[in-house]
Amino acid sequence: xxxxxxxxxxxxxxxxxxxxxxxxxxxxxxxxxxxxxxxxxxxxxxxxxxxxxxxxxxxxxxxxxxxxxxxxxxxxxxxxxxxxxxxxxxxxxxxxxxxxxxxxxxxxxxxxxxxxxxxxxxxxxxxxxxxxxxxxxxxxxxxxxxxxxxxxxxxxxxxxxxxxxxxxxxxxxxxxxxxxxxxxxxxxxxxxxxxxxxxxxxxxxxxxxxxxxxxxxxxxxxxxxxxxxxxxxxxxxxxxxxxxxxxxxxxxxxxxxxxxxxxxxxxxxxxxxxxxxxxxxxxxxxxxxxxxxxxxxxxxxxxxxxxxxxxxxxxxxxxxxxxxxxxxxxxxxxxxxxxxxxxxxxxxxxxxxx
Amino acid sequence: xxxxxxxxxxxxxxxxxxxxxxxxxxxxxxxxxxxxxxxxxxxxxxxxxxxxxxxxxxxxxxxxxxxxxxxxxxxxxxxxxxxxxxxxxxxxxxxxxxxxxxxxxxxxxxxxxxxxxxxxxxxxxxxxxxxxxxxxxxxxxxxxxxxxxxxxxxxxxxxxxxxxxxxxxxxxxxxxxxxxxxxxxxxxxxxxxxxxxxxxxxxxxxxxxxxxxxxxxxxxxxxxxxxxxxxxxxxxxxxxxxxxxxxxxxxxxxxxxxxxxxxxxxxxxxxxxxxxxxxxxxxxxxxxxxxxxxxxxxxxxxxxxxxxxxxxxxxxxxxxxxxxxxxxxxxxxxxxxxxxxxxxxxxxxxxxxx
Numbered sequence: 001x002x003x004x005x006x007x008x009x010x011x012x013x014x015x016x017x018x019x020x021x022x023x024x025x026x027x028x029x030x031x032x033x034x035x036x037x038x039x040x041x042x043x044x045x046x047x048x049x050x051x052x053x054x055x056x057x058x059x060x061x062x063x064x065x066x067x068x069x070x071x072x073x074x075x076x077x078x079x080x081x082x083x084x085x086x087x088x089x090x091x092x093x094x095x096x097x098x099x100x101x102x103x104x105x106x107x108x109x110x111x112x113x114x115x116x117x118x119x120x121x122x123x124x125x126x127x128x129x130x131x132x133x134x135x136x137x138x139x140x141x142x143x144x145x146x147x148x149x150x151x152x153x154x155x156x157x158x159x160x161x162x163x164x165x166x167x168x169x170x171x172x173x174x175x176x177x178x179x180x181x182x183x184x185x186x187x188x189x190x191x192x193x194x195x196x197x198x199x200x201x202x203x204x205x206x207x208x209x210x211x212x213x214x215x216x217x218x219x220x221x222x223x224x225x226x227x228x229x230x231x232x233x234x235x236x237x238x239x240x241x242x243x244x245x246x247x248x249x250x251x252x253x254x255x256x257x258x259x260x261x262x263x264x265x266x267x268x269x270x271x272x273x274x275x276x277x278x279x280x281x282x283x284x285x286x287x288x289x290x291x292x293x294x295x296x297x298x299x300x301x302x303x304x305x306x307x308x309x310x311x312x313x314x315x316x317x318x319x320x321x322x323x324x325x326x327x328x329x330x331x332x333x334x335x336x337x338x339x340x341x342x343x344x345x346x347x348x349x350x351x352x353x354x
Numbered sequence: 355x356x357x358x359x360x361x362x363x364x365x366x367x368x369x370x371x372x373x374x375x376x377x378x379x380x381x382x383x384x385x386x387x388x389x390x391x392x393x394x395x396x397x398x399x400x401x402x403x404x405x406x407x408x409x410x411x412x413x414x415x416x417x418x419x420x421x422x423x424x425x426x427x428x429x430x431x432x433x434x435x436x437x438x439x440x441x442x443x444x445x446x447x448x449x450x451x452x453x454x455x456x457x458x459x460x461x462x463x464x465x466x467x468x469x470x471x472x473x474x475x476x477x478x479x480x481x482x483x484x485x486x487x488x489x490x491x492x493x494x495x496x497x498x499x500x501x502x503x504x505x506x507x508x509x510x511x512x513x514x515x516x517x518x519x520x521x522x523x524x525x526x527x528x529x530x531x532x533x534x535x536x537x538x539x540x541x542x543x544x545x546x547x548x549x550x551x552x553x554x555x556x557x558x559x560x561x562x563x564x565x566x567x568x569x570x571x572x573x574x575x576x577x578x579x580x581x582x583x584x585x586x587x588x589x590x591x592x593x594x595x596x597x598x599x600x601x602x603x604x605x606x607x608x609x610x611x612x613x614x615x616x617x618x619x620x621x622x623x624x625x626x627x628x629x630x631x632x633x634x635x636x637x638x639x640x641x642x643x644x645x646x647x648x649x650x651x652x653x654x655x656x657x658x659x660x661x662x663x664x665x666x667x668x669x670x671x672x673x674x675x676x677x678x679x680x681x682x683x684x685x686x687x688x689x690x691x692x693x694x695x696x697x698x699x700x701x702x703x704x705x706x707x708x
Contacts, residue, residue, distance in 0.1 A: 103568065135589065139568070163572070163589045164565035183587040186574055187565040189540065211518035211541040212564035212571075214457065214493070218517070220540055224583050229576075231583035233537040235489065235517045 007351040009299050009329070009341045012120060016305050016337035017330075023053055023112070023124050026131075027077055030055040030068070033107055034310050035124075036332030038114070039146035039254075040319030041153060047321070048175050049114040049122060049330060049338070050129060050144040050155060054310075056107035067097060068108045072135035072161070077108060094310055102162070108132065109140035111157060113175055119321075119328060120340060130170060130178055136161050141168070145318050147194040147254050154227060156205075158190040159183065167192040167207065169227065184230055185209075191219075191250030193264070194227065195287065197257065203227050204287050206236065206251035206264065217248040219266065221288050234288050237280060239268070244297050245278060246270045252277060253320040253329075257284060258345065260354060261291050265298070265329070267316050275314040276300045277331070279352060294352045299331065299341060309334025361705035363653050363683070363695045366474060370659050370691035371684075377407055377466070377478050380485075381431055384409040384422070387461055388664050389478075390686030392468070393500035393608075394673030395507060401675070402529050403468040403476060403684060403692070404483060404498040404509060408664075410461035421451060422462045426489040426515070431462060448664060456516070462486065463494035465511060467529055473675075473682060474694060484524060484532055490515050495522070499672050501548040501608050508581060512544040513537065521546040521561065523581065538584055539563075545573075545604030547618070548581065549641065551611065557581050558641050560590065560605035560618065571602040573620060575642050588642050591634060593622070598651050599632060600624045606631060607674040607683075611638060612699065614708060615645050619652070619683070621670050629668040630654045631685070633706060648706040653685065653695060663688025 020032040034054035041048050057066035057079045064081040071078070082089060082097060082104070090098040097104045111130040114122040132141055139160035147154045152171050155178065159168040164187025172178045185192060191208035198204075203224040210217045219237040222230040239246055245268025253265040262282040269275045276297035283289040301313045317331040327343040374386040388408035395402050411420035411433045418435040425432070436443060436451060436458070444452040451458045465484040468476040486495055493514035501508045506525050509532065513522040518541025526532045539546060545562035552558075557578040564571045573591040576584040593600055599622025607619040616636040623629045630651035637643040655667045671685040681697040 160568070162568050163592070164563065164569040165567060166587065182585065184585050185540070186543065186561065186563040186576070186587040187569060188563070188567055207540065209518065209540040209542070210566040212566040213519060213542055214514070214516050215518040215541060217566075222540070222583075224585075225579060226583075229578050229580075229583035229585035231536065231538050231578075233520065233540040238517070 003351070003353040005350050007298055007343065007347060009343045011303060012340040014120065015303065015339045016333055017120055017340045018049075018051070018114065018122055018124070019305075019337040023051075024126065025055050026053070026110070026128055027055055027068075029057055029079060031058050034109075034336050036335055036338055037143045037316055037318045038330055038332070038338055039144040039155065040321060040330045041146040041148055042321060043153070043175060046115045046117055047119045048146070049116075050146055051112045051114055051124065051338075052109050052142050052144065052332070053112045054107040054109045054140075054335075065091065065097065067104045067106055069104075070108060070132045070138040070140075072138045075131055075133040080104075105139050105160070107140070109142045111141060111144050111155070129175070130155070130157070130180075133180075135163065136166055136168065136183060138162070143190065143318050145193050145254050147196050149196065154194055156184065156192050156194060164188055165190055165210075181228060184228060191252070191267075193251040193254045195255055195262070199285060199287060205230065206255070208250035217250065219249055219251055236288060237266070237290065237293065243295075244268055244270055244274070244276045244300070249278075252317040255282070256320070256322045258322070260349070262287055263322070265317055265320055265327070268297070273313065274301060275316050277315055277317055279348060281352070281354060292352055292354045296351070298343065298348065298351070299329070301334070303333070303339070305337055305339065306333040309336030311335035315339070357705070357707040359704050359707075361652055361697065361701060363697045365657060366694040368474065369657065369693045370687055371474055371694045372403075372405070372468065372476055372478070373659075373691040377405075378480065379409050380407075380464075380482055381409055381422075383411055383433060385412050388463075388690050390689055390692055391497045391670055391672045392684055392686070392692055393498040393509065394675060394684045395500040395502055396675060397507070397529060400469045400471060401473045402500070403470075404500055405466045405468055405478070405692070406463050406496050406498065406686070407466045408461040408463045408494075408689075419445065419451065421458045421460055423458075424462060424486045424492040424494075426492045429485055429487040434458075459493050459514070461494070463496045465495060465498050465509070483529070484509070484511070484534075487534075489517065490520055490522065490537060492516070497544065497672050499547050499608050501550050503550065508548055510538065510546045510548060518542055519544055519564075535582060538582060545606070545621075547605040547608045549609055549616070553639060553641060559584065560609070562604035571604065573603055573605055590642065591620070591644065591647065597649075598622055598624055598628070598630050598654070603632075606671040609636070610674070610676045612676070614703070616641055617676070619671055619674055619681070622651070627667065628655060629670050631669055631671055633702065635706070635708060646706055646708045650705070652697065652702065652705070653683070655688070657687070657693070659691055659693065660687040663690030665689035669693070
């Protein structure tokens with residue numbers, strides 16, 4: 001019999017908890033157009049978000065479109081422009097400009113810290129935590145996940161550049177100073193979530209390669225002896241035709257261990273680029289074994305701030321906390337702002353039918 | 355001043371040294387259409403080639419096109435067929451059939467051993483060394499490289515499947531029994547060459563990711579503590595517009611150490627899919643430093659068996675020996691057969707201008 005139990009994800013009434021107007025631009029001549037897809041972790045008595053902030057040049061020229069370029073050596077940002085009437089240029093995607101000469105992103109993303117004691121009201125740091133600083137990052141750094149391992153917090157994020165989209169690793173102990181540790185997944189790979197514990201002495205991560213020739217962007221599992229080198233790649237979870245997750249799926253929140261196994265909240269998109277969140281349960285000792293995959297999404301874009309924005313119809317998490325039986329979901333909404341929602345774990349189990 | 359020194363790669367007069375007619379098909383109802391892109395290594399008093407053998411169903415039906423399907427669980431091969439008049443099906447690429455329902459390869463590739471004492475006359479084993487045997491290999495396994503490390507010989511090869519093109523690792527001590535060690539590079543990645551020595555205690559490999567969104571297929575470097583897990587990825591070598599290597603490049607032969615550094619013989623292709631071989635010199639202690647890159651190819655498709663075949667205008671090496679100052683190049687010709695050529699190392703240095 002089909003499971004018809006409904007899931008009540010409770011959105012916070014004050015959503016979005018962070019929106020562009022709450023963040024001062026870092027760059028002169030720029031405006032913040034997005035604060036979204038944040039990594040989340042509890043650190044001492046605070047909840048820390050590692051925000052993705054997107055800034056773009058203030059458009060003050062009717063004739064020319066302004067876009068940012070990062071110097072891969074110095075990390076300096078300059079503003080370039082292109083005539084809006086350029087032959088063969090395509091401005092139809094708000095995220096990028098495609099010209100016969102190449103591709104330019106309309107905004108630059110970087111990572112910035114926000115802190116809160118109540119988990120709802122956040123103070124955003126004035127400076128960047130990590131800003132594009134090398135040849136792998138010149139199109140921006142995006143969608144950070146945070147994994148605590150002992151006293152260290154590992155941040156992984158998508159590094160975008162003309163040479164491809166890689167996943168980079170950094171480490172911090174205090175969320176004040178950060179050390180880059182190199183590229184851990186080669187192009188194209190994003191949506192990496194490192195498990196917050198070793199299993200059988202090995203580190204594990206979910207990752208999302210994008211094949212160029214066959215296949216769809218789907219979820220794979222990798223293992224590592226040291227967090228820097230990854231291998232024994234296994235295909236874990238595929239798209240499902242004709243569903244909300246028909247064209248691409250990727251890990252979203254860092255998985256957390258429950259009494260039933262590892263719970264992973266992941267995202268999926270359909271042909272119309274509508275992004276929802278789903279849930280999958282992996283075996284505690286063998287995370288390559290899928291115990292249960294939920295057919296239905298656990299969060300879909302419904303609220304105004306989720307359906308409308310820089311890139312509408314998107315809910316996309318990079319992190320969640322599970323505390324006292326409640327999943328606390330901090331999620332990007334429409335590539336513009338951050339929403340907060342709670343899901344009672346017991347209700348999720350019933351919804352999933354486990 | 356431009357270097358105008360010519361390079362005399364001496365092709366063996368008896369080329370190709372191995373061609374489809376020299377190999378008995380393994381599968382009933384199949385014919386061998388290619389024996390090419392072989393890994394090469396000296397083992398005891400023999401030169402061993404790890405051949406890529408491609409077989410396809412003998413086409414005996416004017417109405418229907420026959421193609422092979424491998425069962426990912428059992429490794430069994432069955433023959434399927436599709437009407438040559440199927441609506442929307444594209445038979446124009448000899449390597450594949452594209453239909454609205456998906457993609458099918460016209461042949462199945464696997465690995466087979468050939469041995470020789472003189473390096474010119476090879477005996478091909480009757481059985482497969484490695485045959486597709488899991489979900490990562492159902493479209494075939496291809497383009498093996500062999501790296502000797504101590505008493506062990508590591509084979510890496512492209513594993514092709516609907517979920518993507520990965521690179522898999524296997525190990526042997528005797529070229530009789532082989533043990534699979536899992537997937538070392540996630541989709542899409544091929545043209546992996548593992549260095550035959552550790553550098554600063556670490557293993558190194560060149561690899562060739564194919565990004566789906568930005569970038570071209572180019573050569574990256576990775577390092578590893580254990581050969582199974584790879585990280586610290588660095589972009590090493592890019593394509594060069596308007597040249598013989600304008601659209602894609604990848605490592606070809608396993609690099610070998612010379613008194614000037616690591617010599618890598620790699621391949622590049624242009625817009626017309628013409629594949630040539632080039633050479634690059636990397637620092638001995640810091641293989642991420644390019645000491646010298648040769649502008650001109652060191653081998654181009656010129657002979658009949660290189661310009662004409664299953665996929666013409668291709669010379670493509672997966673291995674070379676460097677013995678007594680001579681590079682012994684075993685190379686795939688037109689995705690059909692194997693050619694042999696010698697290049698005197700001193701002449702190569704002069705050609706490269708180092």
